Amino acid sequence: MVPVLGVIVGSVRAGRIGPTVAQWFVRHAEADGTFDVRVLDLADVVLPLDLSGGDGPDAVAAWAGECDAFVLVTPEYNHGYPASLKLALDSVKHEWRGKPVGFVSYGGMAGGVRAVEQLRQVVAELHMVSVRDAVSFGRVKRAFEVDGTTRDEVAPDAADRMVGQLAAWVRRV
Template sequence: MAPLLGVIIGSVRTGRVGPTVARWFVRRASADGRFEARVLDLADVVLPMDLSGGPGVDELTRWVDGCDAFVLVTPEYNHGYPASLKLALDSVKLEWRGKPVGFVSYGGTAGGVRAVEQLRQVVAELHMASVRDAVLFPRVKKAFDAHGETSDGAAIDGAQRMIDQLLWWSEGAGQPYPHG
């Protein structure tokens, strides 16, 4: 059975492009065949701002516990990542530990790189292993065609490298590292 890759759409804003970006990445990861990918859209999860728990937190915790690796799909808002993603990360405790995580980000000219750098600090504190390669979409609204595909060679290559690294970490790191 293939490891389970949890893809989390971090933005909950109206008119967001996150679902398009996530669907593109899931197609890449699924076509590869080494992961079974499933998506969690944070717009569909009710989490209490006071971190008090409840049904939404219980659902998120079970979902996280069932995954072997993660990809966080995040925009960059004001040089950071969205509060909805921070709330989700903070709402779950032990279930994140020891699991690899990669990032697909998007935004203006920087493509979300500042959001990813902040997220790397947070996931390290959660005892997750962030993989080196990430996928960045500068000027995201011009990055995808009407069918949700991109011709961005750097993103396509970065996705493959990230998938290789996530697989390596999720399988216990027993094989030679995919240097790419």
Template sequence: MAPVLGVIIGSVREGRIGPTVAAWFVRQAVADGRFEVRVQDLRDDDGGFTRWVGESDAFVLVTPEYNHGYSAALKGALDSVKYEWRGKPVGFVSYGGSAGGARAVEQLRQVVAELHMASVRDAPLFARVKKAFDENGDTTDGAAMDAAARMIDQLWWWRRGDASTYPGARLR
């Protein structure tokens, strides 16, 4: 059975582009073939979120940058679960204005570290996101495609550890 990569769409705003960005990344991860990819849209009311997190082996947070930070919905999702995050790797796909969501990712790195997660280095960033994708949800952004491939490699490497044996997993 393939390890599970949980992809979280971190925006709930009307008119959001997050699902387009997430769908692009999911296509990259599925084409890679090493993970079973499951998507959680925070807009959906899912009472099984904690279980979903617990069943995932690695994560990608697809995050907008709102006012130099990440969304309240994403913060709420991260804070609503505690032990199930521990010892698991996490990557980021971000989007926004001229910074491409980089400020949101830097803040999220601090939050996931507190949750005992291992954030990977590479992350696709989409500046001026509304111009980054065509009508089919594809991009010609070579840097983003390369970063996605490197991020998947890093998530694969980190997920080899058993999260249940992570020392912080025993702290309750």
């Protein structure tokens, strides 16, 4: 059976570039062919501010439960990751457990890597395994053409390595 890779679009603000970044990665991962790639855009989900009870939003739980591996697409906001992404990660529990996760980040000069370093700490607490290689787009506003392609020469190779590492972990568990 083809394993399922869940790609989460982490930013939800109006005018965001997140979907452009995510779609680039989705096309790349689909061309690779290792995974059945499915997207969860957090802008389409009602995320609970109150985490006191229940199993969280059904939409996130059902979607995450069907995925074998994840990629979090995250911007950098004030040297961190967006609150929407934290809410999504906090809102369900066992659906993340024991599954590998990679990152596609973007931002200014640092390309979102500070957000990713923080996310690695969070996903470890959720019993996820974060893979080493990640994709990072610096100066993201200039990184994509109108047709969604990128002239970034590093990103495709990094994406290949990350997808390969996710696949290796999926085969192991």
